[in-house]
Amino acid sequence: MVELEQILARLAEGARQVLQADAAMVRLLDEEDARLTVGAVSGLPAASWRQEPIAVEDSSLDEEALAGQPIIIADAGADCRVVGLPEGYRSVLCVPLMHENHPVGTLHVYATAPARFGEEDVALLMPLANLGAAAVVATRALTALEAMEASKAQFIRVATHELRSPVTVAQSLVRSVLKGYAGELTEKQTELLGRISRRLDFLENLINDLLALAAGKTPELAREEGPVVLNASIGRVMLLLQPRAEEKGLDVTFHPSHERLLVWGTEDGIDRIFVNLVSNAVKYTPSGGSVTISVRRVDGQAQVEVSDTGIGIPEEALPHLFEEFYRAPNAKAMEEVGTGLGLTIVKDLVERYGGCIEVESTVGQGTTFTVTFPLVDL
Amino acid sequence: MPKILVIEDDPDMVMALRIPLEANGYEVVSASSGKEGLQKVKEVEPDLIILDVMMETTTAGFQVSLQLRNPDPRSEYAAYRHIPILILTAIHTTTSLRFGPDEAYLPVDDFVDKPVDPDVLLEKVRTLIERSQKAS
Numbered sequence: 364m365v366e367l368e369q370i371l372a373r374l375a376e377g378a379r380q381v382l383q384a385d386a387a388m389v390r391l392l393d394e395e396d397a398r399l400t401v402g403a404v405s406g407l408p409a410a411s412w413r414q415e416p417i418a419v420e421d422s423s424l425d426e427e428a429l430a431g432q433p434i435i436i437a438d439a440g441a442d443c444r445v446v447g448l449p450e451g452y453r454s455v456l457c458v459p460l461m462h463e464n465h466p467v468g469t470l471h472v473y474a475t476a477p478a479r480f481g482e483e484d485v486a487l488l489m490p491l492a493n494l495g496a497a498a499v500v501a502t503r504a505l506t507a508l509e510a511m512e513a514s515k516a517q518f519i520r521v522a523t524h525e526l527r528s529p530v531t532v533a534q535s536l537v538r539s540v541l542k543g544y545a546g547e548l549t550e551k552q553t554e555l556l557g558r559i560s561r562r563l564d565f566l567e568n569l570i571n572d573l574l575a576l577a578a579g580k581t582p583e584l585a586r587e588e589g590p591v592v593l594n595a596s597i598g599r600v601m602l603l604l605q606p607r608a609e610e611k612g613l614d615v616t617f618h619p620s621h622e623r624l625l626v627w628g629t630e631d632g633i634d635r636i637f638v639n640l641v642s643n644a645v646k647y648t649p650s651g652g653s654v655t656i657s658v659r660r661v662d663g664q665a666q667v668e669v670s671d672t673g674i675g676i677p678e679e680a681l682p683h684l685f686e687e688f689y690r691a692p693n694a695k696a697m698e699e700v701g702t703g704l705g706l707t708i709v710k711d712l713v714e715r716y717g718g719c720i721e722v723e724s725t726v727g728q729g730t731t732f733t734v735t736f737p738l739v740d741l
Numbered sequence: 742m743p744k745i746l747v748i749e750d751d752p753d754m755v756m757a758l759r760i761p762l763e764a765n766g767y768e769v770v771s772a773s774s775g776k777e778g779l780q781k782v783k784e785v786e787p788d789l790i791i792l793d794v795m796m797e798t799t800t801a802g803f804q805v806s807l808q809l810r811n812p813d814p815r816s817e818y819a820a821y822r823h824i825p826i827l828i829l830t831a832i833h834t835t836t837s838l839r840f841g842p843d844e845a846y847l848p849v850d851d852f853v854d855k856p857v858d859p860d861v862l863l864e865k866v867r868t869l870i871e872r873s874q875k876a877s
Contacts, residue, residue, distance in 0.1 A: 524795060527855075528751065534856035535757035542859050544761040567856065 371403035374495040391468040437478040454479035460496035534563040572704035594619040612650040618657040626736035628716040648673030675726035746787035748778030750796040761859035775801035825869040
């Protein structure tokens, strides 16, 4: 994070050097435009730092400068506008720090000799003051933005728990009843509870996907990026999904790369990409089919192919595949639960880590997703 | 009849666990906070503990498992260290695939994902109780 203090210190230092003066001070306006605090000093004793904030109307020098007017004072001792000037200085030049016609503070430059500053000094100092004002405004905006991102991340964490827990509890109860642990059910009751259960599954997936999307768009939650071992990530995904695929009677094969390929991202993010792609492959491949995942180096990049012998994606659906909530008509027609967000999340993540994703598919024959990432050299 | 202590702050979730467990002949005792849970461990001396993670604090369940598995022989829970712990969590599937039974980080024996599948729950409960009975 860029620190406001550093910017102000450079501004004071720069002003003193440009005018070859003896000292400089930056005073910043508070949010109500009512009081001035010392933001930085250069060439002044440290004590001047700790000056109490002063009301704008108590310093006519600052008040006039804040109105947009540079002020040159030849002899501070003879000018009643100057208050709080450190001992021994006689010449003062005070310019406003203006950004888009709004004052953010003042920049003071001091010299021990009298009548030291002239109009040419004002001309030299103004560009620096304008730049400084812009930097102050930008830094404040950035700090506010960072605070906002942090609270957004916090909101997502809370929402994850608050939204998920009633759904998971309801689903747990329904499953207990549905499986007959609360007494025998009629066929009709089983069917109706089955429908409730599927709706709850859908809701749970939707919440997870929406939160994953929101988290992906939140820099605060994406801080822990680093090199990720591609083979290891797919290995974890296989551990998670292989049982489901085997249960369904699918043949799942993983061909890891021979060499260790590192890509940029977070482990959770890279895992998520392939959990979504492989679970789609498992979902949309009928029993007896196969799913193949291969990792290899191609043209100095890392490439992962996820192919299946599933139902395929109709040509007219391909352009919409990565759109939020879109589901291909033949996928919708299946009994499988889907939110239409899985591939949106995949594309989001792949692009965040500098990669790209392509898809090839033939209806009735299968689909291949190819994800390419830049390699990380360590 | 094996006794199971369910430490979970959501009464509906306790119900969802109680139904299949009682239907399979287990005696179920519940506690609605980590603090109450630790107290009940001493009172009930259960054969297995099912533990929620987020209760009065977001990590209350972790604290309970760390207390129960404290390796210090002078720990007030030293006598209960052998009781198998099954942790109830949604963290496993939502944020990380690496989260699992890990002595160094989280001293539990296994976990059950939320929403709970009663068949999976019963299988894990049976396995853990059998294993701990064999060991003792």
